[in-house]
Amino acid sequence: MRTRPLKVALLGCGVVGSEVARIMTTHADDLAARIGAPVELAGVAVRRPDRVREGVPAELVTTDATALVKRGDIDVVVEVIGGIEPARTLITTAFEHGASVVSANKALLAQDGAALHAAAEEHGRDLYYEAAVAGAIPLIRPLRESLAGDKVNRVLGIVNGTTNFILDKMDSTGAGYQEALDEATALGYAEADPTADVEGFDAAAKAAILAGIAFHTRVRLDDVYREGMTEVTAADFASAKEMGCTIKLLAICERARDGASVTARVHPAMIPLSHPLASVRGAYNAVFVESEAAGQLMFYGPGAGGSPTASAVLGDLVAVCRNRLSGTTGPGESAYAALPVSPMGDVVTRYHISLDVADKPGVLAQVATVFAEHGVSIDTVRQQGKDGEASLVVVTHRASDAALSGTVEALRKLDTVRGVASIMRVEGE
């Protein structure tokens, strides 16, 4: 074993960073044995130096992150600050000064992954980011390496623990969205401002990263269709149950059937209870992968939290350190397929639509005609009447999102349709 240690700079020492520092200290011998050389925490950049950080020697703490990454003797920079700046500039600077980078920064990777990969390659360094998607769940490495000889056709993931906790709570207790959100907030599963989670921004960033790796194609955050889950109601869950389904907020990355394009999207969807993703409870994450040769795979685990995220960061740290010792780099960006990313209108799936309609003869015929005119084939329809009002629940066969949108627009114009109570995509069948 080499005795001269590899030097690690840690940017950020919050929930994840402090856990990374702790494990680097407590498990130093194991890490050294697995890497083939000791690793030394050479500096820790923080914003608030006065905050006590247990287990992090005070002399390592600095507020000057730029100076730390410019030192020139740093082998690996671990970036767990999050956000776009200053993380982006610090990572680029790290490459320029000879360091490899391990990052947990989904927002930055989703927005600027291509540029960061290019910077890593220009300087012959590694950029690893297993922790950026689904916390501790090994996902980037399996997709990028284990399935490197296969063709991934679809990735279907529960990649946000907050929203899964809320939806699971609604499903199991019959609670409404707000009540379930309040409980998630009280338990620390949701932040004071839950927008990034409940509106799907967090999941969309992960979808962009996953789609890029799965399809060997650059997928930008802007390419990802995004719909939050704040409109999901207890009535939707009741409808889902009647269908033998539950509702999950899914990140879905798909190759078109002709293989010539891909799509990426985030929205709530019904999935059958028999689907492995349906039983993913609480704040857990899981990603279901369908590939040509391997078939159906699922990866399950905690999607967030200090320790799980630190586990993913440290796995990357070991890999990057090994690469440095052997003077090589791991697989970089693979975007050779360069497939076009189609808009949401091109997505083909099934739909569950609830309509409030007038309770009189001929309504079903009118509604069915509108579906037919837009080329959307109906699988089942169920009428329910009560107190002069009635509802129609229509489940379609596979149709494009554009055709479905056209259908709904036309339905709204019918006198007999008083309202479109809900539209929910049906996935995982």
Place this chain on the structure above:
Amino acid sequence: MRTRPLKVALLGCGVVGSEVARIMTTHADDLAARIGAPVELAGVAVRRPDRVREGVPAELVTTDATALVKRGDIDVVVEVIGGIEPARTLITTAFEHGASVVSANKALLAQDGAALHAAAEEHGRDLYYEAAVAGAIPLIRPLRESLAGDKVNRVLGIVNGTTNFILDKMDSTGAGYQEALDEATALGYAEADPTADVEGFDAAAKAAILAGIAFHTRVRLDDVYREGMTEVTAADFASAKEMGCTIKLLAICERARDGASVTARVHPAMIPLSHPLASVRGAYNAVFVESEAAGQLMFYGPGAGGSPTASAVLGDLVAVCRNRLSGTTGPGESAYAALPVSPMGDVVTRYHISLDVADKPGVLAQVATVFAEHGVSIDTVRQQGKDGEASLVVVTHRASDAALSGTVEALRKLDTVRGVASIMRVEGE
């Protein structure tokens, strides 16, 4: 990209081998893009050259596997023959002649993994074998690389599809073992001689490999306690249901609570229906991993079959080819922890025991005394009497397997105990 191709020799061209050859041809451009150089199938060694192999050029087929691996221009040997010999000698010869090796051979890896790793290291070559455990499910790579910065405490796996199919069938239909086995055989899930599967030999080989990687310790096949599932009855499933459990054949690799030793075992066990492994249906495999920082992870997918296994082989092939291009090797054997492997008697778990007893007063007191004398604490006990006969169902708290064995031996000597109907371990709680 390098234009000179990397040369691959394929040993074995059965269900897996022919699929590897097919994908290498049909996906040649993708493989080349992902590796950074084209790969060329340079030779295919088979036993029966007269058999037609679609898509494999006749001029590549040879019966002289030894000459093929000795050619000297082979970059990677893919071994999908299975069994100990000639696979072992061919792999060793391959290393001696400069090739890296990708193998799907669980029996060989479990028996001679250490020697093969040593041979690979001596010659500076790679030995990859993702396909040896749980088919297409990325497992070796996540354990060896993604969790390299973590401490794995337990691996709990359904790693044999045949037995999971049989047990799932028994669970869902109430069928007995023989009936379920017959159906598995008819559907092609069980071989004509199902011994390797139903007696747990196949799962034991996988347990040895998983334990070795998880604990950075050499675990030999002989170190793995093995118990098949041919004795599991419909009555056991009924008991399991009353407990809110199902029964699975599990491969369990555990670090002792004090961290100073490890165990590996294969046996049927009750697991709670709420456990993610409980919902693994049919011939699917899944492996549940508990680690210190990451927490609970699960990897799920098809555990066998030509295409899934080929997917795993090709993922390794891409990795090994990349390593060759960059003049390095991936992580080799990691056995630095060298923890002792404890015998089955040291394993601590819970037990579900069904006793046929005389239907008269005082029996429960006698039985409870025997448990107490052996230091096995009872969690619940349930008495059922019918037609002068009675049964006692005892569920224990955690106890060592040695203490439980002593208890059962003593119970058998009681006049009032007519028989021990079943003993089943309870896991995953």
